[in-house]
Amino acid sequence: MLKSYRKIFIKRYLVRLFRLSVILTALCFMLLFLIFPLVVVFYNSFKEGVSVYANNIIRKDTIDAVILTLKILLIVVPLNTLFGIACAWYVTRYSFRGKRLLLTLLDLPFTVSPVVAGTVFVLLFSVNGLLGSLIEKWNIQIIFAFPGMVLATLFVTFPFVARELIPIMEEQGQEMEEAGRMLGANGLQILLKITLPNIRWALFYGIILCSARSIGEFGAVSVVSGHIRGKTITVPLEVEILYNEYNLTGAFCVASLLCFIGIITMILRKWIENKDPLIKYREGSRYGD
Amino acid sequence: MSIELIHVSKKFGSFLAVDDVSFSIQRGELLALLGPSGSGKTTILRIIAGLEKADSGTVMLEGRDVTEEDPRDRGIGFVFQHYALFRHLTVFENVAFGLRVKPRSERPSESEIKKTVMDLLSLVQLDFLADHYPMQLSGGQRQRVALARALAIRPSILLLDEPFGSLDARVRKELRRWLRKLHDEIHVTSVFVTHDQEEALEVSDRVVVMNQGHVEQIGTPEEVYFSPKTPFVFQFLGDVNLFHARELSSGEIVFLPNESRGIEKRVFVRPNQISIALKVSKENPISAKVLYVNTAGPMVKVELIDGQNNPLLAMITVEEYQQLQLKKDMTVFIGVKSHHTFEDDTDF
Numbered sequence: 001m002l003k004s005y006r007k008i009f010i011k012r013y014l015v016r017l018f019r020l021s022v023i024l025t026a027l028c029f030m031l032l033f034l035i036f037p038l039v040v041v042f043y044n045s046f047k048e049g050v051s052v053y054a055n056n057i058i059r060k061d062t063i064d065a066v067i068l069t070l071k072i073l074l075i076v077v078p079l080n081t082l083f084g085i086a087c088a089w090y091v092t093r094y095s096f097r098g099k100r101l102l103l104t105l106l107d108l109p110f111t112v113s114p115v116v117a118g119t120v121f122v123l124l125f126s127v128n129g130l131l132g133s134l135i136e137k138w139n140i141q142i143i144f145a146f147p148g149m150v151l152a153t154l155f156v157t158f159p160f161v162a163r164e165l166i167p168i169m170e171e172q173g174q175e176m177e178e179a180g181r182m183l184g185a186n187g188l189q190i191l192l193k194i195t196l197p198n199i200r201w202a203l204f205y206g207i208i209l210c211s212a213r214s215i216g217e218f219g220a221v222s223v224v225s226g227h228i229r230g231k232t233i234t235v236p237l238e239v240e241i242l243y244n245e246y247n248l249t250g251a252f253c254v255a256s257l258l259c260f261i262g263i264i265t266m267i268l269r270k271w272i273e274n275k276d277p278l279i280k281y282r283e284g285s286r287y288g289d
Numbered sequence: 290m291s292i293e294l295i296h297v298s299k300k301f302g303s304f305l306a307v308d309d310v311s312f313s314i315q316r317g318e319l320l321a322l323l324g325p326s327g328s329g330k331t332t333i334l335r336i337i338a339g340l341e342k343a344d345s346g347t348v349m350l351e352g353r354d355v356t357e358e359d360p361r362d363r364g365i366g367f368v369f370q371h372y373a374l375f376r377h378l379t380v381f382e383n384v385a386f387g388l389r390v391k392p393r394s395e396r397p398s399e400s401e402i403k404k405t406v407m408d409l410l411s412l413v414q415l416d417f418l419a420d421h422y423p424m425q426l427s428g429g430q431r432q433r434v435a436l437a438r439a440l441a442i443r444p445s446i447l448l449l450d451e452p453f454g455s456l457d458a459r460v461r462k463e464l465r466r467w468l469r470k471l472h473d474e475i476h477v478t479s480v481f482v483t484h485d486q487e488e489a490l491e492v493s494d495r496v497v498v499m500n501q502g503h504v505e506q507i508g509t510p511e512e513v514y515f516s517p518k519t520p521f522v523f524q525f526l527g528d529v530n531l532f533h534a535r536e537l538s539s540g541e542i543v544f545l546p547n548e549s550r551g552i553e554k555r556v557f558v559r560p561n562q563i564s565i566a567l568k569v570s571k572e573n574p575i576s577a578k579v580l581y582v583n584t585a586g587p588m589v590k591v592e593l594i595d596g597q598n599n600p601l602l603a604m605i606t607v608e609e610y611q612q613l614q615l616k617k618d619m620t621v622f623i624g625v626k627s628h629h630t631f632e633d634d635t636d637f
Contacts, residue, residue, distance in 0.1 A: 175373035178340055181360050182367040183387035183442055193390070197377040 041259050044252035056253035064230050065238040066257070069215055071146070072234065076153045076214045081207055084161025089195075091162075092169040093177075103166075106159050117155050118223025121148060144226030149234070152220035157210045164206030168199055201272050212265045216258055290351045290364075290445035290478050291316045292337060297346030299332055306332045307343070308502035314480060316351075319472045321489035322482045324499030325525070330482045331370075333499075334448050337480065338367050350446065366439030366477075368449040372431045374423035380434050381419040384409055387442035409437040412471075429460040436468075440475075449481035453488065465492050486526045490514060498522050520631055523557050530563060530601050532556040532625070542628065544575055557629040563603040564624045565591065565613060573624035577601060582615050591615060593623065 045053055056062065087106070091099060109117065123129050125142040135142060142148045176198065180190045196203070218236040225232040233241065235258060242251035292314040299307040307329040314320050322330040335341035337348060339360030348356050355363055375383050384406045388397055397405065410416040413433035423431055432452065439447060452468065453461035469492050472479055483489050489496050490510040498505040498513055498521075506518045517523040534544045537551040544556075566573040577593040580600075589610040593601040603623065605613075615621070 175369050175371060176375055179367070179369060179373040179375070179438075180386070180390070181340070182338060182365060183390065183438070184361045185386070185390040186361065189390045193386070194375060198375075 038259060041252055041255050044249060045256040048249055052249065053253050053256075056250045057257070059250075061230065061233070061241075062235075062238060062254055065233045065235045065254070068146075068149075068232070069234045072150055072153050073211055073214050075150050076157060077207060077211050079154060080158050080210050081161050081203070083158060084163075084165055084206060084210075085203070087162040088165035088169050088199075091166055093174055106162060109156050109159055114152075114156050114217065114219030114221075115223055118152050118220035121151055121155075121220075121224050125151075143224055144228065144232060146232070148224035149221050149232060152224045153214050153217050156217050156220050157213045160210040160213060161203065161206035164202045164209070165199055168202045169195075172198060201275065205269060205272050208265055208268050212261060215261055291349075292446060292478065292480070293347075293349040293352075294333070294337070295347040295349065297333070297336060297343045297348065299329075299336060299341065299343050305502050307336070310346075310499075310502070310504055312497055312504060312507055314478060316478055317476045319469070319479045319492065319494045320481075321493035321496045322480060322499060323484070323486060323489040323496050323525075324505075325484055327501075328499040329502040330484075330497075330499050331450055334450055334480060334482050337446075338365050338448055339363055340367075364442070364445050366442060366444030366447045368432075368435045368439050368447070368452055370451040370454055372423070372435040374431055374434055374438070376423050379420050379422055380410070380415065380426070381406055383423065383434055384438045384441050386438065405441060406437075409440055412440075413437045428456050429464055432456065432464060436471075440477075444477065447477045447479040449479065451483060452481050453483070453485075461488070468492060490526070498525065500525070517629065520555070520557065523629055523631075528560050528602055530558045530560060530603075531599075532558065532628075536630070542625075542630070544625065554630055556625070557631075558625050558627075560590070560602045560604040561588070562626045562628065563601065564626055565603055565605060565609070565615070566622050566624070567613060569622045570624075573622040575623050577621055577623050579615055579617055579619045579621060581617065582610075584610065593621070595623075 045056075091103065122143050124131050125135060125148060126132060127136060127143075129135075129143075140147070142151070176194050177190050180194045185193065216236060217234075218240070221234055222237060222240070225234070225237060227233065227237065227241070229241075235254060239251050239254045239258070242248075242254060294313070295311050297307055297310045298305070310329070310333060322333060324330045332341060336343050339355070339358060343356065346356075347354055350363060375386065378386070385402050388402045388405060391397075407416055407419070410419055413436055415430060415433055415437070418426065418430065418434075423434065426434065436449075436452075449468075453464055456464065465488055468481075481492070490513075493510065495507065495509055496513050497507050500521050506513050506522045508516075513522055514526055517526065523529060532544055532555070534542050534554055534556045535548045535551040536542055536554040542554065542556060543551065564573060569576070575595055577595040579591060580594055581592040583590040583592075584607070588604040589607055591603045591605060591610075593603060595601055601623065613621070
C-alpha cells in the first residue's frame with residue numbers, strides 16, 4: 001500500500017520535472033533566437049547615439065530604398081488581395097477537377113526557395129531569356145529594373161491572402177450567400193454585403209502578412225534587382241549593401257526599420273484577434289443550439 | 290401561387306437524387322415533403338427555389354415556366370436548415386436585407402423599411418431582440434428570425450428546409466404548431482421538408498412521401514397514414530410489425546406457421562392493432578413470449594418474440610396491462626385486430 005503511494009508520488013514528481021524542462025527549453029529557445037537578436041539589432045543601431053541613428057535613416061540611399069520598397073508594396077498588395085479573394089472564392093464555392101492540384105500549387109512560393117523564383121524570372125525575361133525577343137521588340141526592361149522586382153515580389157507573396165481566406169470561407173459555407181440570393185441580392189451586393197463583411201478580419205490579416213513579406217523579401221528580389229544604387233535597391237538589399245561595406249551601424253539602423261515593421265505586424269495581429277466581434281460572440285453562442 | 294413540377298430529374302455525379310418527379314401544389318397550401326435522408330426532398334426544394342438546376346423536367350410557378358429563371362426573380366422566400374442568418378448583421382438588419390437590396394426604384398423608404406421589419410418581428414414575437422446579433426439568440430429564436438427575413442420580401446411561396454431539424458423536442462413541437470397557425474393567418478403557399486413523420490402529419494395539408502428520389506405517395510395526412518399505397522409508406526409513417534402469413538383464396542389471412550394453403554403474403558400491422566390474451570382463442574392464435582414491458586407513457590409498450598423468433602411490438606392501454614398482469618418471460622397469445630397487405634408485394 002505504502003509502496004504504491006510512493007510510486008505515484010515519484011511518478012507525479014517526474015511528470016512535473018519533465019513539464020518544467022520542456023517549458024524551460026522553449027523559453028531558452030525563444031530568448032536565444034527571437035529576443036536576443038532583436039535586442040542586438042536595436043542595441044547596435046542606437047549605441048552611437050540617436051543622432052547617428054537619425055542620420056543613417058535620412059541618408060539619401062536609405063530614403064530611396066524605403067520609397068522603392070513602398071512603391072513595390074503599393075502595387076503588389078492590392079493585386080494579391082484581389083487575386084486572393086478571387087482564388088479563395090473560386091476554390092471554396094465551386095468544385096472542379098484539379099482543385100487539389102491548385103491548392104498545392106498555391107503553396108509553391110512557400111516551398112520553393114525565393115532565389116529559384118528570382119532565377120526563373122531572370123531566365124524568362126532577360127534579353128537572352130526565353131521571352132527575350134519580345135522584351136527587345138517592345139523595348140522594355142524587366143530584369144534589373146522595377147517591373148522585375150514587382151514580379152518577383154508578386155510571386156513570393158501571392159499565397160498569403162488566399163491562404164487566410166480559404167479556411168474561413170470553407171467553414172462559413174455558402175448558405176449565407178444563397179440566402180442573400182433568395183432575398184434578391186445580385187452578385188455584387190452579395191460580395192459587398194455578405195461575403196466581405198464576414199471575412200473582413202481574415203482579409204485584413206492576410207493583407208498585413210502579405211505587406212510584411214513584400215517589404216521584407218530579399219532572395220527573389222535580390223536576384224532580379226541587379227543592385228543598382230538609387231534605382232533597384234529595396235530596404236533589405238540596402239541592409240546587405242551596408243553590411244558588405246563594413247558599415248555595421250548603418251546596416252543595423254536600416255535593419256531596425258524592418259524589425260519595427262515586424263513588431264507592428266504582431267501587434268496588429270493581436271488587435272485583430274481581439275477585435276473580431278464574431279470571435280467575441282462565439283463563446284456566448286453556446287447556449288443557442 | 291401554385292407550383293408544378295413536371296418530370297424533374299437531377300443527378301449528382303452518378304447519384305440519382307431526384308428521379309422523374311411530378312406533382313403540383315395548390316395556391317395557399319401547406320405541403321410537407323417527407324422522406325428519409327437521401328430521398329431527394331431537399332434537392333426538390335432547392336430546384337423549386339432555383340438554387341439547384343434540374344437536369345431535365347420543368348418547374349412552373351402559377352403556370353409560368355421558371356426552369357431557367359434566376360432565383361432572384363422567382364419571388365420565393367427560403368428558410369435554410371441552419372437558418373443561414375447573416376451573422377455580421379443585427380436581427381433588424383437581417384430582416385431588412387431583402388428590402389435594402391431592392392433596386393432603387395422599388396426600394397421602400399427608410400421609415401417604411403423600419404415599419405415592415407418591426408411588424409414582421411412582432412409577428413414572430415421577437416421585436417424586443419431587434420438589435421441583437423444572431424449569435425446571441427437561441428435556436429428557436431434564430432429560426433423565427435430566418436422566417437421573418439424570408440417573409441420580408443412578401444414572397445408568394447415559402448420554402449422551408451428541415452425548419453425544426455436542429456431544435457430540441459419541446460421547442461420543435463411548439464414551433465410547428467405556431468407555424469401552422471401562422472400559415473392559417475398569412476396563407477402563403479408553403480412547402481417544408483422533414484424526415485419526421487409526426488411533424489409532417491401534424492402540420493401539413495398534404496404530404497408527399499419520398500424514397501430514393503421518387504414519390505411514393507401524395508395525399509392528406511389521413512390518406513397516407515390510413516391508406517398507404519406502398520410498404521415503404523406504411524413502414525415510414527410509424528412502427529410496424531411484419532408477419533409472413535398466407536392468404537387463402539377466400540381472402541382470409543392465416544397467421545399460423547403450419548398453414549400450407551393459399552399464397553405467402555407480407556402482412557403489416559401497427560403495434561396498437563395487436564391484441565394480447567393469456568389464453569389461446571380464434572382471435573388470439575399466435576403464441577409469443579414477453580421480452581420487455583415499458584409502462585412509461587400514455588400507452589404500455591410490450592416487446593415480444595413469437596415462435597419463429599420474430600420480434601414484435603404491441604401497444605396496449607394501461608387498463609389492459611393491469612388486467613393481464615404481464616411479466617417478463619410470460620407466454621401469451623396475440624392476435625391481429627386489423628392489418629394491411631399490398632398487391633404485388635413480392636420483394637421479400
